[in-house]
Amino acid sequence: MSSTTALSGYRDKRAALILRDRSLRRENLRVKALTLNEIKADEILRRIRADEEATIWKEEHPSIPHPFPGMEFLTGKSIIVRTKIFEILSKMPKGALLHAHLDAMVNAEFLLKLALKYPAFHVRIHQPLTVANLPTNLPEFRALSEDLFTHSASLTDSGYAIGTWVPIRNARQSFNAEFGGPEGFDRWVLAAMTINPAEAYGTHKTVAKIWQKFASTFITSDGLIHFQPLFAEYMRVFFLTAIEDGISYIETRINFLRKFMVGADGRENVPHREWLLMFDRVQSEVKMKMKIDGREDAFIGAKIIYSTIRFITPEELEWYLEDCIALKKEFPHLIAGFDLVGDENALKPLIYYIEPLLHFRERQKDEGVDIPFLFHAGETLGDGTDADVNLYDAILLGTKRIGHGFSLIKHPELVKICRERGIAVEVCPISNEILRLTSSMPMHPLPALMNNGVPVALCSDDPAVFGNMGLTFDYYQVFVSSEVCGLSTLGGLARDSIEFSTLNNEEKRQAIAGWERRWRDYVDYIAGLV
Amino acid sequence: MSSTTALSGYRDKRAALILRDRSLRRENLRVKALTLNEIKADEILRRIRADEEATIWKEEHPSIPHPFPGMEFLTGKSIIVRTKIFEILSKMPKGALLHAHLDAMVNAEFLLKLALKYPAFHVRIHQPLTVANLPTNLPEFRALSEDLFTHSASLTDSGYAIGTWVPIRNARQSFNAEFGGPEGFDRWVLAAMTINPAEAYGTHKTVAKIWQKFASTFITSDGLIHFQPLFAEYMRVFFLTAIEDGISYIETRINFLRKFMVGADGRENVPHREWLLMFDRVQSEVKMKMKIDGREDAFIGAKIIYSTIRFITPEELEWYLEDCIALKKEFPHLIAGFDLVGDENALKPLIYYIEPLLHFRERQKDEGVDIPFLFHAGETLGDGTDADVNLYDAILLGTKRIGHGFSLIKHPELVKICRERGIAVEVCPISNEILRLTSSMPMHPLPALMNNGVPVALCSDDPAVFGNMGLTFDYYQVFVSSEVCGLSTLGGLARDSIEFSTLNNEEKRQAIAGWERRWRDYVDYIAGLV
Structure with a gap:
């Protein structure tokens, strides 16, 4: 065999191996062949990314130690917003936002301004x-x-x-x-x-310590948000800012732990069903506004993931599950699923609630409703700890998606199940980094999940606390931390966020058609840059 | 179905799923059933680990911010050495050390003392x-x-x-x-x-920056180590300290970039074959000493992985490959394999050397020798970068093991190949952390690799620079960062380090038998604690 033949044979085997290794990536599913414009747009994006890595990310700043693409968000943010990639991504149609806690969805400064009106x-x-x-x-x-x-x-x-x-x-x-x-x-x-860099990267630099600060931010904002006159305005601002960031559909987790919100009369007397009535009214108004503006594709609505906190007793959980069923019966179009939230490393594991959770399925049958579990699980650095083991229970309980699933990559059988059954992981890159599960985006397990064909939806989690409003920042961190990630990856992630929502098939079909229309315009916009 | 039946059915399915998810772990292969003493020793180890996590690792220290098990090694070391787990692991028979650069194997303080004699x-x-x-x-x-x-x-x-x-x-x-x-x-x-904490965690806190400091340590020590009279003593100290740490066999990478060492006459005139003669003499003396001491199982010898640095030209590489073949022919029992070393993120990728590397296989056939590749690959945070892509080439070139393979977990096809073909990964936990691939052990991909059935040998890499002399520190970091990890995990890792060495079958059989004898004593020692 001549050396040239050996070499060309090697290169063929190499290309085939790389292709095979990446064959499970879900972006392969969306399009079989890229259009010329998509190829051009992808090249432009990659070139700008490489240019900015070599220029803006190489500058040293007295106040920003060690800048690099995908660095600690709270210190890198001021560089991110100066980049062209950020500007381009901010215009991207992002599909659905599937992991977002309502209590942390409006810029804290704006929330305070709102509060000062009352x-x-x-x-x-x-x-x-x-x-x-x-x-x-x-x-x-x-x-x-x-x-x-x-x-x-x-x-x-x-x-x-x-x-x-x-x-x-x-x-x-x-x-x-x-x-x-x-x-x-x-x-x-x-x-x-909010969490500041000195806390995340200094005084509170472990998962346990930063969670203390994180939890305290909710205690502070709670008294402002849960006031009926402000609440409606709060939701409106959330929807409108999300839309401006390219998000067209939302499934937000609402924490229903407190049974009543404070009403306009200053008394704690607004029950959960009133919260849903407000939610429904606000989203209808926003949809109407979009329709009037000729931007129907820009917002197809919002649903609620009923949540309570994993420190209650199993008996108390029974009450919330019944409450959730009652709300689902009254507002079938609003309740998207059920979840338990809070620090998995410190609070109760799913197995602690196994009896009411198994019973919940029976009760749904009795009542003729379908409320999928959408569990947080594996938001941890632990290996074999309760928080890590939550992944087994989430999947055995039939969770439709997994919130975070940071430790999922450790579990080959669960990775396979997620890929085969289409259990999507709601990955929150910036949240994971600020809450100290990863030190920066290049250390995040996301590329491993994607190469394993696990469906992923990028999410912002608690942007009011982290400062990652919208989804652009999270997409940015992902895009600049991987050479494999290109335009089709972005498109695949956005499309999957709709695909793995709780919308029904017809709603999904329409939502995806709307998103595809916007995506084509977006590709044209990038291809037209230079 | 009664609620009790449902519950018990659930628990059965759960146990089965966890078992299936962990079924690829290689520790399952070593022993089918644990002895009573092994069960007892495992319980004791786990109890001490849990106790120390709740006590010594919960103390706050002015000089050690945020202590936790598996924390940054350079700041946590002073706590580690105070623990009982460390004391117990220091007595463990560790099998083989398969990834260790000779230029960084003797405590720097001792090296300076040696030098002052000349x-x-x-x-x-x-x-x-x-x-x-x-x-x-x-x-x-x-x-x-x-x-x-x-x-x-x-x-x-x-x-x-x-x-x-x-x-x-x-x-x-x-x-x-x-x-x-x-x-x-x-x-x-x-x-x-050496690298100090202020550098790793402060001034040089990125992969690129810490590699600059790391590389400079070798430049400094180079002039001390490569002096023939000292070199022999250096190797003796390396072997003896490794043995005292429970290492019974060594495959060390020697960097042959410089063609001559400085001789006793102060002239740079000692060729590579003289290095090997010295190596052979020293290891024979140490083996003899162990035999005399009645500790034959404690040291079965050492071999050399011929290495040069990945900044040379492909033409220059031809010279080293021929040099390697010549040495293998003269010292077939000493040359274990071939590798290219240096910062993968900054230097040349394997594909750059593809012609000489493919040619090397032909040349080995001509010369009737067998020199396996034992490539560094994937020692990077990059996703799809040259350093990450090195993994494809290492495997296509038939590497017998992978040095570091930090980014391997991203590659499902390569993980499968490593599992199926028995390509072991030389995992260097402390090196990876100090060189900023991971911020602490709980963020390391090791548990994911182990659950995927990838063979692993724990290694120290460059302990003179990092301060992780022996293998006890690396075992410590792994053991305290995972609840899944128990006594059988430790035993499985140690045994695999021999299994995936380049020893031939008969040598392996003997080495493993010797290790099993020592392991039984070790289990008895732990079971006798309390």
Whole structure:
């Protein structure tokens, strides 16, 4: 055999092996042959990515140690937003957002601005503020009934009686200059509702520690969000900003742990069905608005994944499951599924709830409803721990998708089941990184899942806390961390987010047709760059 | 179906699924049924691990941010050595060490002490030392021929002429008090030959940056190690310390890039075959010593993986391949295989050398020798980059094992090939972490590889630079980062290190029999704890 023949034989075997190794990737399913425009757009995207890796990502910055594509999001964000790739991805039609906790979907700054419009909102603290304890002395917010309104002038005056409610506007206006005055108040509140780089990469640099901070952000924002007059506006802003980021359909997890929201009268008396009525009204209004604007493809609606927290007892869970069934019967088009949320490493595993969860299936049959499980599972670094083992239970219980599934790649049998049964993983790259499951995107198991043919939907999880509003940031981190990832990968991920939603077949067909129309325009836009 | 029946049916299915998911783990192959003592020893190990996780690993230390089992090695080491698990693992018979670069196998402090015995050693610097540039102003060492010996008194006197050789003992003795005197000299030299936590986790916290520091440590130690009189002693210390750590067989990579070592006469005139003669003599002496001590099982010998660096040209590689063949013909019992080493992310990919590497197979046939490839491949965070793609070439070229294979888990077809053809991965947990492929052991892909039935040998890579002397530290990091990992996992890994060595079948049979004898004693020792 001549050396040339041997060489060409080698190159053929090599190309075939690479093809075979990547043959399970789901982007292969979407299109058999790329159009000329798609090929051109892919080349343009790859060229810009390579250029930016060699230029903007090579600059050293005093405030950003060690920049690289896919780096720690909270420090890299200011570079990301300067890139052309980010600009291009922000215009991408992204399909569905399938893993998004309603309590963290509106920019924290905007939430605070919204709250300042309502005289009902009051704030208090439980120990005197000092410059030193400002980051840990968290504000507690509540909308009060008029009879409980106070005229307290300030949180920071020496006369402030600890634990007393102060009208939020007074508190802001009179916030002591020592703490930065009204802008200092804003910074204090925002810091309590978000995670900053010093926390994620310094003081709270382990999964356990950052979860403490993470959980505290929800406690702070809870009192602002769960006030009926604000809630509707909050949802509207969520839908509208998502649409502007190219998201056309949403399945959001709502935490129904608290049985009543605070009503316009300041009393905790708004039951879950009223929450759904509001949700339904707001999404209808937004759909109508899109229709009027001639942008029907831009928003096909939103559904709710009923969630409660995995620290309740199995007996308490029975109540929530019945509540979920009742809501599904009244609002069959709104309830998309059921989930249990919270830190898997610290709270109860699925097996702890096995009796009510098995019973739930029987009860659905009795009631003639179908409420798929959409469980969080494997959001952990553990190997063989309760949180990791949750993956077995999620799958045995028939989960339709897996929230996070960060440790799924460790489990060959479960990877196979997910691929074969079409159980999609809701992958939240930026959330995983900030919550310290991975140090940066290049360390994330996503490429391994994709090469194994596991269906994936990219998700933002809790963007109000992380700062990754929309889906563009998560797509960015994925796209710049892999040379395998190209335009078809992006398209495949977006399409799969619709494919693995809980929409019925006819809804899916329409949603995908709408998305394909927008995708073609998007490809044309990229192909027209240069 | 009653709820109890449903529940018990569920639990059966769950146990079966977990079993199936873990069925590919290679530890299942070693023993079908555990002895009572093995069961007891496993329980004891797991209990101590859990106790230490809840106690020693929960203490906060001013100098160790965020301790946890499997944490960053350079900061966690001082906790590790205080644990009972470490003490127990240090006594474990570890089988073979299959991935170890000879240039980094002897404690740097000991190497410096050795060097100080030889008047031939001189040192110089290329810019004046200052307190500020001490960490980056690296010493250059060389053993000189007597005619070039100098009487220079000091590196740090104002009279020092930059670039002049100073006898190492003079340089040490006269090292300026401003830089810490003689102990300051030791610290300066050791810092140049090792990676410290401030570098790995601070100033050099990316793969690219830490590789710069990593590479510089070899440049510094090179002049000390490659001096024939010291080289023999160096290898003896390497073998003896490995044996004391429970390693009974070694395949070490020797970098043959430089064609001659410095001889006792201070001239660079010792060719490769002399290196092998020394290697052979030292290992025979050590084997003899063990035999005399009645510890024959403790050391069955050492072989060499011929290596050169992946920055040479394909033409230059032809020379090394022929050199390797010549050495194999003269020392068939010493040459175990061939490899190309160096930073895969920065240097040439395997495909660059494809012609000489394909030709090498033909040449081996001509010469009637068998020299397996034992390639480094996939030591990278890249996805689809040259370094990642090296995995395809390594496997197509028929590599017998894979060095690192950090990105292997991304490749389902390659994982399957490794499992089916028995291509073992030389996994170097601590090296991967310090060189910033993973931030800590719980993020490492090892559990995924093991659950996929890929054969694994744990290795230390470059312990003189990382501080993970022996194999105990690497076993420690693996053992405390996984609840799935138990005594049989440890035994399976150790046994596989022999199984996937290049020993022939008869040698393997004997080596494994010897290891099994020691393993039984080890199990008895653990079972006798409490």
